[in-house]
Amino acid sequence: MSAIGEAIGFNLIVISPTITLVMTALFLLFFTITIKSNEKVKQLITFSGVLITIFCVFLKFGLFLESGISSYFTQKILLDEFSLFGNVLISLILLFNFIPIWESSILLKEKTTEAIILILMSTAGFMLMIDSENLIMLFIGLEIGSISLYALAGLNRGDKLSNEASLKYFLLGSLASCILIYGVSLVYVSFAVQSVYDFAIALSYVGPDVVPLTTSIGMILIFVGLLFKIAAAPFQSWAPDVYQGSPTGYVGYMASIAKVSSFIVIARLCQVSLRLMPNEFDYFFLIVVILSIIIGSVFATVQQDLKRLLAYSGVVQSGFILSGIVSGVNGTSASMFYLFTYIIQLTGIFVIFSIVNGRLSSDFLIEGIQGLIINNRFLATTFCIFMLGLAGIPLTSGFVSKFILLTNLWAYEKYLLVIILLLSTVAGFYFYLRPIWIATIEKTETPVEALKLKKTEYLLISSLAALTIFFGLVPSSLINISRWVVQSYL
Numbered sequence: 001m002s003a004i005g006e007a008i009g010f011n012l013i014v015i016s017p018t019i020t021l022v023m024t025a026l027f028l029l030f031f032t033i034t035i036k037s038n039e040k041v042k043q044l045i046t047f048s049g050v051l052i053t054i055f056c057v058f059l060k061f062g063l064f065l066e067s068g069i070s071s072y073f074t075q076k077i078l079l080d081e082f083s084l085f086g087n088v089l090i091s092l093i094l095l096f097n098f099i100p101i102w103e104s105s106i107l108l109k110e111k112t113t114e115a116i117i118l119i120l121m122s123t124a125g126f127m128l129m130i131d132s133e134n135l136i137m138l139f140i141g142l143e144i145g146s147i148s149l150y151a152l153a154g155l156n157r158g159d160k161l162s163n164e165a166s167l168k169y170f171l172l173g174s175l176a177s178c179i180l181i182y183g184v185s186l187v188y189v190s191f192a193v194q195s196v197y198d199f200a201i202a203l204s205y206v207g208p209d210v211v212p213l214t215t216s217i218g219m220i221l222i223f224v225g226l227l228f229k230i231a232a233a234p235f236q237s238w239a240p241d242v243y244q245g246s247p248t249g250y251v252g253y254m255a256s257i258a259k260v261s262s263f264i265v266i267a268r269l270c271q272v273s274l275r276l277m278p279n280e281f282d283y284f285f286l287i288v289v290i291l292s293i294i295i296g297s298v299f300a301t302v303q304q305d306l307k308r309l310l311a312y313s314g315v316v317q318s319g320f321i322l323s324g325i326v327s328g329v330n331g332t333s334a335s336m337f338y339l340f341t342y343i344i345q346l347t348g349i350f351v352i353f354s355i356v357n358g359r360l361s362s363d364f365l366i367e368g369i370q371g372l373i374i375n376n377r378f379l380a381t382t383f384c385i386f387m388l389g390l391a392g393i394p395l396t397s398g399f400v401s402k403f404i405l406l407t408n409l410w411a412y413e414k415y416l417l418v419i420i421l422l423l424s425t426v427a428g429f430y431f432y433l434r435p436i437w438i439a440t441i442e443k444t445e446t447p448v449e450a451l452k453l454k455k456t457e458y459l460l461i462s463s464l465a466a467l468t469i470f471f472g473l474v475p476s477s478l479i480n481i482s483r484w485v486v487q488s489y490l
Contacts, residue, residue: 009070009071009072009073009074009075009077010072010073011063011072011073013056013059013060013062013063014060014063014072014077014079014131015072015073015077015128015131016056016059016060017053017056017057017060017087017091017127018124018127018128018131019056020049020052020053020056021049021053021120021121021123021124021127022120022121022124023049024045024046024048024049024050024052024053024120025049025116025117025120025121025124027045027049028042028045028046028049028113028116028117028120029113029117031045032113039106039112042112042113042116043102046098046102046116046120047098049120050091050094050095050098053091053094053123054091054095057084057087057088057091060079060083060084060087061084063079064079064080064084067079069081069488071133071195071197075133075134075195075197075198076132076133076134076137077131077132077133077137078131078132078133078196078197079131080268080488081484081485081486081487081488082130082264082267082268082485083130083131083264085264085336085481085485086127086130086131086260086261086264087127087130087131089260089264089339089340089343090123090126090127090130090257090260090261092343093123093253093256093257093260093343093347094119094123094253094257096344096347096351096460096464097252097253097256097347097351099351099454099456099457099460100248100249100250100252100253100350100351100354100359101115101116101119101249101250101253102116103249103354103359104247104248104249104250104354104359104360105249107359107360108155108156108360111155114155115152115155115250118148118149118151118152118155119148119152119250119253121144121145121148122144122145122146122148122149122152122257123145123257124144124145125141125142125143125144125145125146125147125148126141126142126145126257126258126260126261127141127261128140128141128144128145129141129142129145129261129265130261130264130265133195133196133197134194134195135184135187135188135194135195135196135222136184136194138265139177139180139181139184142177142180142225142229142261143177145257145258145261146173146177146229146258149169149173149254149258150166150169150170150173151166152246152250152254153165153166153169153242153245153246153250153254154166154167154246155247155250156247156360156362159245159247159360159362161244161245161362161363162245162246162247162362163245164241164245165241165242165244165245165246165362166245166246168238168241168242169238169242172228172237172238173228173238176224176225176228176229176235177225179221179224179225179228180221180222180224180225180226181225182218182221183217183218183219183220183221183222183223183224183225184218184222185218186214186215186217186218186221187199187214187215187218187219187222189214189218190211190212190214190215190218191215196268196269196272196273197272197273199273200272200273200274200275200276203273203274203276203277204276211277211280216280216281219269219273219274219281220281220284222269223266223269223281223284223285226262226265226266227262227266227288227322229258229259229261229262230258230259230262230263230266230318230321230322231259231311231314231315231318232288232289232291232292232315232318232319232322233288233291233292233294233295233296233315233319234288234291234295236292236295236296236311236312236315236318239311239312239314239315240299240303240308240311240312242254242311243255243307243308243310243311243314244305244307244308244311244362244363244364245362245363246362247359247360247361247362248307248350248353248354248357248358248359248360248361248362248364249354249359249360251307251350251353252346252347252349252350252351252353252354253347255310255311255314255346255350256343256346256347259314259318259339259343260339260343263321263322263325263335263339266322266325267325267332267335267336270325270326270332271329271332271486271489272489275489281326282326285322285323285326286416286417288319288322289319289322289323289326289417289420290319290420291319292315292316292318292319292322293316293319293320293420293421293424294424295312295315296312296313296314296315296316296317296318296319296424297312297316297424297427297428297431299312299315300312300313300315300316300428300431301427301430301431303366303431304365304366305363305364305365305366306353306364306365306366306368306369306435307353307363307364309366309431309435310346310349310350313390313428313431313432314346316424316428317338317342317390319421319424320338320402320405320421320424321335321338321339321342322335323335323405323409323414323417323421324338324405324408324409327408327409327412327414327417328408328412329486329489330408330411330412330486331405331408331409331412332485332486332489333408333482333483333485333486334401334404334405334408334482335405336481336482336485336486337400337401337404337405337475337478337479337482338401338402338404338405340471340478340481340482341389341397341398341400341401341468341471341478342390342398342401344389344397344464344467344468344471345386345389345390345397345398345464345468346390347464348382348385348386348461348464348465348468349383349386349387349390351457351460351461351464352379352382352383352386352461355379355451355453355457356368356369356372356376356379356448356451366434366435366438367438368448369383369435369438369439369448370438370439370442370444370446370447370448371439371442371443371444371446371447371448372439372440372447372448373439373440374447374448375447375448375449375450375451376448376450376451378453378458378461379451379453379461380439380440381465382461382462382464382465383435383436383439384436384439384440385465385468385469386464386465386468387432387433387435387436388432388436389468389472390428390432391425391428391429391432391433392425392428394472395469395472395473396468396469396472397467397468397469397470397471397472397475397478398468398472399472400471400472400475402421402425404475404479405421406418406421406422409421
């Protein structure tokens with residue numbers, strides 16, 4: 001049995017975070033169906049599972065230090081810097097969103113367990129997606145994660161907007177999945193390989209000048225399926241409605257985890273599979289980045305709903321991150337830094353939204369934060385920090401991430417992209433600073449009433465705001481981590 005295990009690369013450590021999340025979901029289901037348990041027990045089980053998952057991620061670091069980049073389960077699971085970075089970021093997303101997720105799920109009463117299990121299974125699916133070396137395994141992980149998000153978006157069945165969000169997300173998400181798996185099939189027809197590393201070897205064997213047309217079309221279709229998940233234009237039509245209609249307490253998690261997993265996979269494909277044909281898809285990605293910047297910026301300026309505004313803001317941010325990933329190794333490093341800081345800011349904003357507007361609410365008009373600073377100075381101050389971070393104002397991590405990204409693009413002689421991104425940053429000052437003006441400066445006779453925050457909420461929001469400032473003032477630690485992710489490809 002040990003010989004067989006060695007032959008197939010059997011190793012539980014490499015998939016231990018995914019297994020832990022699934023086992024936590026099963027334990028939670030058992031304690032709900034078999035044993036009558038109160039909410040405290042369920043919360044303890046869930047939070048313990050999250051902490052054990054984080055511990056398992058650090059076990060994977062030990063395995064990586066011992067074995068380096070390695071493949072397991074007959075080239076199905078890959079252990080490399082991208083998977084480790086993605087595992088850490090997904091674990092932090094789950095940890096940072098635990099409070100709004102739990103508070104929202106409690107309000108669903110009889111559906112509390114259902115909601116938490118969907119969250120855990122979604123996280124497990126996206127972790128499997130990031131760890132996948134095999135394209136079919138990648139698709140399986142993507143579907144496990146996505147199907148859970150479709151259900152999560154419509155969990156508040158009494159809200160019509162929530163039902164609409166779930167249906168649109170499901171229909172368009174299913175279409176994107178079909179496109180992706182068709183792309184995988186075309187790649188397999190071309191080279192009879194499904195591994196990201198085998199694909200690179202096949203390219204080196206035939207040469208980049210004689211790559212079959214089916215291969216190029218297949219890779220474009222794979223990228224289209226992934227670009228849908230990050231809400232990059234012109235594949236962003238689902239995002240505003242899903243952000244607006246989904247329960248506010250879940251949106252921060254839903255938006256963050258899908259973007260992180262898809263960006264990590266795109267980065268790996270660009271740096272590993274397509275390393276020998278780096279300029280093959282330049283025009284395709286250039287069009288996507290420019291459309292994301294223009295469409296996101298234009299539509300964000302006219303939004304009256306804060307959640308829709310952040311959806312179009314996410315389209316712009318996707319354009320920024322994607323521009324670095326497809327520009328080269330150093331650009332990918334800058335994008336990893338950008339992705340990490342963006343997720344912190346996005347999570348912080350939606351935690352505040354869930355407190356101000358209600359955990360299960362749908363639409364959130366911008367008038368809903370009028371005079372927020374009058375009775376809720378802590379929330380108003382941290383809200384300003386997060387929005388200034390997204391805008392890229394100095395002393396925040398958003399400024400550093402934009403600066404590093406633009407300097408790398410300039411070094412790669414991507415002058416057109418630099419100009420477009422700079423113009424977008426200037427335009428972003430309007431739609432990012434407008435909510436700040438309404439929340440802190442604009443006079444109103446009906447300010448937001450005083451809101452009581454729990455100590456855990458104070459701690460969470462303070463930590464996220466502190467990280468936003470810390471990485472703006474002392475970015476070297478995160479810069480080193482982002483460089484470590486791509487050092488093997490320099």
